[in-house]
Amino acid sequence: MSDDTPEALSDLASRLFDAARAGNVALLEEALAHGLPADLRNDKGDSLLMLAAYHGQDAAVRLLLRHGANPDLPNDRGQLPLAGAVFKDATAVVEALLAHGARVDAAGPDGRTPLMLAALFNRDIVLRKLLDAGADRNATDASGATAAQMARAMGARNTLALLEE
DSSP states (O other), rough: OOSSSHHHHHHHHHHHHHHHHHHHHHHHHHHHHTTTTTTTOTOOBBHHHHHHHHHTTHHHHHHHHTTTOOOTTOOOOOOOHHHHHHTTHHHHHHHHHHTTTTTTTTTOTOOOOHHHHHHHTOHHHHHHHHHHHHTTTTTOOOOSSOOOHHHHTOHHHHHHHHOOO
């Protein structure tokens, strides 16, 4: 990088965050090979991994994890990559995060775990993966609700059936 003015650095950072969102593995791999911190964060505290996970970019997620990205690094709102992947129903991303040590029961500020999000949004395949990884079906959020109670309230029949097995 020959131009290290603040504008050029800002442009480069913007391109890297866009690469994470879009799953541009080639650009991310090149940047990581040149010393890019795997846990680089933007002004909202979103890491490259958070953005890749939220946008379902499993190849980018795996690349970042191989380069040491923290699977449990929250953004400024306390949101976690695993929760973002569950919300987006990105099964391959969920699998990659769990395989690299993401805490299956890590909760956001509201106390909601990934299992609760899967239950709420009727993400039955993801919910099964979380249960298989040891998610606590009896955990409660800040209001005292369990995943099954959330599924019932939302009419999420598939996840409710799995939680009541």
